[in-house]
Amino acid sequence: AQSVSQHNHHVILSEAASLELGCNYSYGGTVNLFWYVQYPGQHLQLLLKYFSGDPLVKGIKGFEAEFIKSKFSFNLRKPSVQWSDTAEYFCAVRSYNTDKLIFGTGTRLQVFP
Amino acid sequence: GAVVSQHPSWVICKSGTSVKIECRSLDFQATTMFWYRQFPKQSLMLMATSNEGSKATYEQGVEKDKFLINHASLTLSTLTVTSAHPEDSSFYICSARDGGQGRGSFGSGTRLTVV
Numbered sequence: 001a002q003s004v005s006q007h008n009h010h011v012i013l014s015e016a017a018s019l020e021l022g023c024n025y026s027y028g029g030t031v032n033l034f035w036y037v038q039y040p041g042q043h044l045q046l047l048l049k050y051f052s053g054d055p056l057v058k059g060i061k062g063f064e065a066e067f068i069k070s071k072f073s074f075n076l077r078k079p080s081v082q083w084s085d086t087a088e089y090f091c092a093v094r095s096y097n098t099d100k101l102i103f104g105t106g107t108r109l110q111v112f113p
Numbered sequence: 114g115a116v117v118s119q120h121p122s123w124v125i126c127k128s129g130t131s132v133k134i135e136c137r138s139l140d141f142q143a144t145t146m147f148w149y150r151q152f153p154k155q156s157l158m159l160m161a162t163s164n165e166g167s168k169a170t171y172e173q174g175v176e177k178d179k180f181l182i183n184h185a186s187l188t189l190s191t192l193t194v195t196s197a198h199p200e201d202s203s204f205y206i207c208s209a210r211d212g213g214q215g216r217g218s219f220g221s222g223t224r225l226t227v228v
Contacts, residue, residue, distance in 0.1 A: 036219075043206065043219060043220070043221040043222045044157075044206065044219045044222075046218075090156060090157065100147070100159055100162060101147060101159065101208065102159065103149075103156045103157045103158075103159075104156060105155070105156045106155075106156045
């Protein structure tokens with residue numbers, strides 16, 4: 001069955017620190033990959049997505065993610081975090097076969113000034 | 114583009130009553146809609162997939178008679194929580210996808226509290 005793993009459950013950083021959140025999925029076929037962010041009290045927002053082409057994807061607010069097919073990974077990165085990046089981050093995978101979007105368990109990021 | 118509207122944003126109901134949640138795609142036709150549930154401090158769990166004009170497909174462990182889904186048009190899907198119990202209290206989120214364009218978006222969610 002399709003599954004998504006986010007190994008970092010809770011990350012605490014100081015402003016200007018670099019960020020990398022891990023995401024691994026288990027599915028052998030063609031997939032679309034997503035990172036969503038949920039700010040406190042708000043709904044999900046799409047940060048970035050990968051469908052095909054350049055495996056390095058740039059999203060909003062300075063985030064980027066790299067799809068490494070051989071490692072079944074789609075890690076999220078940001079060179080310098082800000083206090084306003086404090087939120088819950090979800091990795092999600094959609095397979096071509098099922099069309100379902102399966103979410104990881106989420107990573108809570110706290111950024112302190 | 115790909116705007117999804119979900120209503121109501123929050124609802125409180127008594128045990129045993131039913132609650133209907135609406136999910137509308139405002140600027141595209143949603144051939145497929147998904148309903149998710151998010152318990153506090155947990156991830157989103159897919160409950161069911163609805164396709165316009167056909168029966169919804171429920172994920173394992175989700176009671177189809179309790180969570181009624183109707184996708185009567187290409188812009189509207191409804192989730193009805195029947196005979197609600199306190200354990201049904203959760204955050205319900207819909208997602209709509211345009212099959213042609215591949216666009217998809219989430220609604221703002223509905224916080225259901227059953228007392």
